[in-house]
Every structure is written in structure tokens, then in C-alpha cells.
Amino acid sequence: MNQSIINDYQQRAQAAQSEFTKYEKLANQYSLLRLVVFGLIVVSIYFAVIYNNIFIFLGGLVVLGFVFAWLVSKQSGFEKLKQYYKDLNRVTENEISVITTRANLYDNGSAFSDDKHFYTADLDIFGNLSLFQMLNRAATFAGRSRLAAWLSKPSVKYVILERQEAVQEIGTKNTWKLDNQARLLFAIKEPVNHLEQLITYLHYPLNLKGEAWLSKYAKIAPWLLLTAIILSGYYYPAKILAVLIGFANMSIVFSKAMYIQKTDLIAGKIGQTLGNYAGVFEKIEQENWHADYNNKLADTIKNDGTSARIKELSTLINKLNYHLNIYVGFFLNLFLLWDIRQIIAIENWKRNNRQNLEKAFNVITEFEALMSLSSLYINNPEWAFPQIADGEGYTLVAQQIAHPLINPEQAVKNDYALHDTFKIDIITGSNMAGKSTFLRTIGINTVLALCGAPVCAESMEVSVITMVSYMRIKDSLNESTSTFKAELDRLQMLLAAVESDEKIFFLIDEMLRGTNSVDKYLGSKAVIEQLINKKGVGLVATHDLQIAHLEQKYPDYIRNFYFDIQVSDGEMLFDYKIKNGECKTFNASMLLKRIGIEIEA
CATH class of the missing domain: 1.10.287 (Helix Hairpins)
Structure with missing residues (x-):
């Protein structure tokens, strides 16, 4: 820490x-x-x-x-x-x-959870105590959705490299980042579709009847009334004229109450919101950017003068809100036909400025996702930005890689190397020795790497790969699905994915748990052999030592690794370090003995 x-x-x-x-x-x-x-x-x-x-x-x-x-x-x-x-x-x-x-006031992304996704459920990408909860700094739903999309699918190489540069630059501007987070924090409480409602409103015309003459009269009305009031101090008839003009002004305002209410219903609630967004646009425009990705985003709004335009609309809407004070509203409408002036000004703004607003708000969405990734870089300066490998084979090389969601003081670091090749690595080991955590460590860091974020490692090089995990297989009462049926469905998805054109890297943790030990071994062996035939690449963790013997049959394709335990004075000691070869020491009998169950030799 x-x-x-x-x-x-x-x-x-x-x-x-x-x-x-x-x-x-x-x-x-x-x-x-x-x-x-x-x-x-x-x-x-x-x-x-x-x-x-x-x-x-x-x-x-x-x-x-x-x-x-x-x-x-x-x-x-x-x-x-x-x-x-x-x-x-x-x-x-x-x-x-x-x-x-690991507590975070921002959303944990549970809305994006999907048990049928290739890997997000198994790798704790969304939900409580997830990767999303750790890195999310997006207050808007659009920003959260963009970040979720980045974590749910690997990006192409040039995009990853552009994002890395952008994230690093934002990481050197922590004051700017925190400033914009503060300006956007209001959006956490907004409805998830408030931006869509805003865009829809800006494209929806009011169609105010008599707008042309009302616009002209509103300009001369205050001078007419003021002149009549001044003259009333000298000529009595002018008092009557002043009263008539005032009455006429209020009658006009009341006659257009339906249009005023329609504008007020939507626009009246977004004046302050627009002002907040205007401040964010302005900060993006004014910042001196060097990274191409950040420059492109900033230029999108800078060239259109977005912050000034949004600020102008915010000011107009806030002026309309003056009528919320009944006394102030009365005098403003009496003298200036205030509400009429403001709704006409708002409509003129909408006609002249509504173009490209979706593109402008998309800039904030992108920056929220980038700021989320940069939080990892700022808060974990020892983490590394990975290299993105080319080549027909698979590359996944990491030095001192650890799980980002485990406390750094407790996380154990490991090395792993797969260099531009096609291999299936079998990992055997005792219960609780670290096999599943290692698979998740490789998986979750690869997710980070392929969205443009730093990884929890001293260094990493990885191909652009799509992961498929087979780890937390659950039955479903709602879908009348047994554990074994759920496993078969997952295997079918995995095998179909491997046949695709994408580079699929699988993470399999204990295949076919829902059947007997004989079928489990035979089925697991058959699956791995089929994956070899399809040139599949990935990691398979298992307790079954017989699976490790496949290395003898496929020495050019299968590699064996293991996690073991040390027993000292009857105590089991775990080092959680991956080693080459097959595991020879298992601990199930010792664990059972601890709870009073003796196993015959």
C-alpha cells in the first residue's frame, strides 16, 4: 500500500x-x-x-x-x-x-452481470467486490456502459495502445481528473436515461403559436409600461394606460401557460444539469493534451465550442426558473413578459445548436471510462502497462503477476510464459493450493490489458485474445438445468468459440464435476484432445492426476504445472507458487482428518 x-x-x-x-x-x-x-x-x-x-x-x-x-x-x-x-x-x-x-461510492456494475458471458461472471468483472467496483469512476450511466463494454470484449491492438497513452496522460493530471469527477458526481443520482431524455428534448420543437409577433412585442413591452408609469405621475389617464398594459402583458403570459409549462416540465429540471456538463466540457477543451486519443476527443467539442453553447442553454433555462419565486416571477412577467422571452430564446437555441450534441456527450462518456482506467495507474504506480504481441501463435507472458482484487500485502506473485505458440497447460494441485486463483489472476489481468489499462504485474506481454472461462458452473432451478447439463452447455459454447476465427484462450477449472469419477476423467480427456485437434490454447486446472499424463501422449502440445503444499509438524503450508511438472502431494485426507473424519490407508 x-x-x-x-x-x-x-x-x-x-x-x-x-x-x-x-x-x-x-x-x-x-x-x-x-x-x-x-x-x-x-x-x-x-x-x-x-x-x-x-x-x-x-x-x-x-x-x-x-x-x-x-x-x-x-x-x-x-x-x-x-x-x-x-x-x-x-x-x-x-x-x-x-x-x-475496496469500498467505492460509484456503481459496482451489477447491472452488467451476465452468467452466460464468455468470462465476466467467472472472473468477477461485475458486481459486489468486482473489478468494475474497484476501477469505476463513471457517474453517468453512459460512462458506466462504455466502461463495461471495454471490459466485456478485447479491443484491437491500435485502440489498446491509444488508450494506454491516454490513460497514462490522465494519470499525470490527477487534479484535473478529480476536478471532473467532482463536477460529474451529480449524475450518480440522475435517472439512467437522463442524457437520452435531454437529447430527445433538444430535438423536439415547441411550435409556439404567434412566436414571431410575440418576440417583437416582448422587446417593446417593458418600454411601453415604463413610459406609462412615468407619465402617470403627471397625467391621470396614463395610470389607466399603465394598468391596461400591465394587464395585457399578464394576459399574454397566461394565454401561453401551456407552452411555458411544457418547456418548464423538461427544461426547467435540466438547467443546473446542463451547467454542470458545460463545466466539464470547458475543462476538457481547456486542458493541454498530448495523447492522440485525448486530443481527438477534445477537438470534437473544441471545434464546435460545445462548452459555450451548453452554458448558454443552461443560462436560458435558469432564467426561466426565475418564475419559481412567485414575487420575482410576477414583476418579471409584468414588465418583461419574462417567460415568453425565455421559451422563445430556448427554442431559438435548439434550432441553431442541437446538431452534434450526441457526439459531444459521447466525449464525456469516453473520458469517464478513461478516468476509471487511470485510477488504477494513479493508485498503483508499480503496475505495468502490457505490451501487445503480434504473431500467429498465442503470447501471454507475465512476470510477478498477482490478482488485483487481493490485498497487495497478501497477494502472491507468479511468473507465466507462453511465447507465440499453441499450448494447453495442465495445472494440478491440492485443494486450496491456488489453482483457481491463478487462473483468475491470468484472466482478470488479461481483461485489463486488452482494454488499455495497466495490469497487476511487473511486466506483461499478451496477444489480442478472447477468453472463455469454465469455472463457476451452477445449476438453475428456474431453467430446470442440472449442474451436469450446465457444464455441457458451457463446454458446447467453449468448443464452438474455439472453432471461430478469433484467438480463443480458455480457462477451465475442474471439468465435469457433476458426474462420476470415471466419466469425469474420460470426458475431460476427450474434451482436451478435441481442443488439441482444434488448436485450442489455454489453462486447465484439475485434481485428476491422470489428466497430467496427457503430456506423454502430446509432448509438443501439453505442458504440466502444479501447486503443492508442505507439511510441517502436521500443519499444511501453502506457498501458492506455480511450479513445472505434476503435483505429487494432495491434502484432502488431512483436511478431512481435521474435522474428525479418518480415512483408511
């Missing part, structure tokens, strides 16, 4: 907490000042009525109104900063939790 990294996060978290406290105090102070100013506005209206003086009303409304609006703006800014630093503190402390306890 790298204490210097934890110390860095602790300092960052403390700094964020201090800023949060500062802006919380400022927001509270300005909230109190707003209340005072609003009270003064009420007092000015009272004296205007008492003294029948329109100028007291106008003076109080204009001067204090501007002060009130300024205070609202300042408090809103403080509230945003307060929330930002609160979220920054959360995502920073979360990094400490992931390193120390």
Missing part, C-alpha cells in the same frame, strides 16, 4: 473541506442579506402607497431590485462552489477508501 499516495489524497480532501466550510458560511450570510433587502422592497411599496408617490415605488423597486438580484447571483455562485467542494471532498476521500478497503 503506497502511503505517500494516501497522504496526498488526505491533504487534498482536507483542502476541499476547508473551501466547503468557507463557501457555506458565505452562502448563509448572503441568504440573510437577501431577506433584509426583500423586506426593504416591501417597506418601499408601503410608503409609496401611503404617500401616493410612484417615484418611491420606482426607486425602491429599481435600486433594491438590482441589489436583490445581485445578492441572488452571488449566493447562487457560493452555493455552486459549496456543492463543488463538497463533491471534491467526497471523490477524493473515495480514492482513499478504494485503496484501503
Whole structure:
């Protein structure tokens, strides 16, 4: 565990907490000042009525109104900063939790679990205490889906190399990464389809009747009313005119209430959301990128000025939300036909800017997945980025490889080498000696390697391969499937996959457990021989020593490895280190003896 990294996060978290406290105090102070100013506005209206003086009303409304609006703006800014630093503190402390306890505030990916997938269920890719839970930093559902897709299928070589470069660059920009995680944290609470709803809304026209003349009238209406109010101080008929204009303005607003409500129903809820996304777009655009992958993504939005466009829409929607304050909304609509102005402005924005928005939000999706992978690089600087091998044969070479989900202080590292060839490696060994963990170690690190992430190893070289696992075979009452039937289905899938054009690398842990020992051996032997005929490549872990004897029949194709135990003073000692050859020591009888079951010699 790298204490210097934890110390860095602790300092960052403390700094964020201090800023949060500062802006919380400022927001509270300005909230109190707003209340005072609003009270003064009420007092000015009272004296205007008492003294029948329109100028007291106008003076109080204009001067204090501007002060009130300024205070609202300042408090809103403080509230945003307060929330930002609160979220920054959360995502920073979360990094400490992931390193120390594997707890993660982000989604664990259980929605992407699939027992019938080639390998994700057997290798703990999704769900509780999974690889996804360890590395996910995507707040949006789209970002999580992109990351899940990367982990569910190997990428082609050039994409893997591009992602490696991108992940390494983001890894040197941890301040930028945490900043954007904080800006996107709000999306964790959003419905999974909120981005789709947003895109749909931006493509859906309002069709406001009379939009052309309403747009023109809204521009002159405040001047008409203001002129009438000023003249009413000198000419009584002007008072009636002012009342009529005010009444007309409110009537127009009420007549378009259906359109205002329709806009408010969707747009009114996304103003702040768009503002958050605008901030993320801006940070991506402004960052100085060197990696080609990151540059391409940034250029997609930079060339369109996406952050400025999204910020403009967010501002328009937030202005529409001013009517949520009944008093402010009344005066704004009375003088400015405020709601009419804003829905027209929003519609104009949609007509002029809705193109390429899906592409823009896809950039955030990609960066969320890249930031997730970069978290491994930042938090585990001793991990290595693998080389991607070419060649017709299979390459999977690793030095000091360990399982990334096991505590580093407890994980045992091993070496493994398969150089541009076609081999099936048989791994025998005692119960609990480490066979299954080794298979999962090779598998899960290969998943990381082929999506562009660093691996839990000193070094690694691997071909672009597609893994198929046969490990946790389960029966199913719902599907009326016995364990043996489930095993046959999995074998059928494996054999069909090996016949495909893809490079299939299989991980088999104890074949045909659901049948008797004779059929188990004969069936396992037949499967391995068929895999040899199909030029299959992979690892087979078994307790059955007879399977290891296949090396004598196929010396150019089969290799034997084993995990063993040492017995000292009646105690079993496991070193969890892989060795060449067949296992000679087994421990089932000793384990049974411990629980009171004696086996005859």
C-alpha cells in the first residue's frame, strides 16, 4: 500500500473541506442579506402607497431590485462552489477508501452481470467486490456502459495502445481528473436515461403559436409600461394606460401557460444539469493534451465550442426558473413578459445548436471510462502497462503477476510464459493450493490489458485474445438445468468459440464435476484432445492426476504445472507458487482428518 499516495489524497480532501466550510458560511450570510433587502422592497411599496408617490415605488423597486438580484447571483455562485467542494471532498476521500478497503461510492456494475458471458461472471468483472467496483469512476450511466463494454470484449491492438497513452496522460493530471469527477458526481443520482431524455428534448420543437409577433412585442413591452408609469405621475389617464398594459402583458403570459409549462416540465429540471456538463466540457477543451486519443476527443467539442453553447442553454433555462419565486416571477412577467422571452430564446437555441450534441456527450462518456482506467495507474504506480504481441501463435507472458482484487500485502506473485505458440497447460494441485486463483489472476489481468489499462504485474506481454472461462458452473432451478447439463452447455459454447476465427484462450477449472469419477476423467480427456485437434490454447486446472499424463501422449502440445503444499509438524503450508511438472502431494485426507473424519490407508 503506497502511503505517500494516501497522504496526498488526505491533504487534498482536507483542502476541499476547508473551501466547503468557507463557501457555506458565505452562502448563509448572503441568504440573510437577501431577506433584509426583500423586506426593504416591501417597506418601499408601503410608503409609496401611503404617500401616493410612484417615484418611491420606482426607486425602491429599481435600486433594491438590482441589489436583490445581485445578492441572488452571488449566493447562487457560493452555493455552486459549496456543492463543488463538497463533491471534491467526497471523490477524493473515495480514492482513499478504494485503496484501503475496496469500498467505492460509484456503481459496482451489477447491472452488467451476465452468467452466460464468455468470462465476466467467472472472473468477477461485475458486481459486489468486482473489478468494475474497484476501477469505476463513471457517474453517468453512459460512462458506466462504455466502461463495461471495454471490459466485456478485447479491443484491437491500435485502440489498446491509444488508450494506454491516454490513460497514462490522465494519470499525470490527477487534479484535473478529480476536478471532473467532482463536477460529474451529480449524475450518480440522475435517472439512467437522463442524457437520452435531454437529447430527445433538444430535438423536439415547441411550435409556439404567434412566436414571431410575440418576440417583437416582448422587446417593446417593458418600454411601453415604463413610459406609462412615468407619465402617470403627471397625467391621470396614463395610470389607466399603465394598468391596461400591465394587464395585457399578464394576459399574454397566461394565454401561453401551456407552452411555458411544457418547456418548464423538461427544461426547467435540466438547467443546473446542463451547467454542470458545460463545466466539464470547458475543462476538457481547456486542458493541454498530448495523447492522440485525448486530443481527438477534445477537438470534437473544441471545434464546435460545445462548452459555450451548453452554458448558454443552461443560462436560458435558469432564467426561466426565475418564475419559481412567485414575487420575482410576477414583476418579471409584468414588465418583461419574462417567460415568453425565455421559451422563445430556448427554442431559438435548439434550432441553431442541437446538431452534434450526441457526439459531444459521447466525449464525456469516453473520458469517464478513461478516468476509471487511470485510477488504477494513479493508485498503483508499480503496475505495468502490457505490451501487445503480434504473431500467429498465442503470447501471454507475465512476470510477478498477482490478482488485483487481493490485498497487495497478501497477494502472491507468479511468473507465466507462453511465447507465440499453441499450448494447453495442465495445472494440478491440492485443494486450496491456488489453482483457481491463478487462473483468475491470468484472466482478470488479461481483461485489463486488452482494454488499455495497466495490469497487476511487473511486466506483461499478451496477444489480442478472447477468453472463455469454465469455472463457476451452477445449476438453475428456474431453467430446470442440472449442474451436469450446465457444464455441457458451457463446454458446447467453449468448443464452438474455439472453432471461430478469433484467438480463443480458455480457462477451465475442474471439468465435469457433476458426474462420476470415471466419466469425469474420460470426458475431460476427450474434451482436451478435441481442443488439441482444434488448436485450442489455454489453462486447465484439475485434481485428476491422470489428466497430467496427457503430456506423454502430446509432448509438443501439453505442458504440466502444479501447486503443492508442505507439511510441517502436521500443519499444511501453502506457498501458492506455480511450479513445472505434476503435483505429487494432495491434502484432502488431512483436511478431512481435521474435522474428525479418518480415512483408511
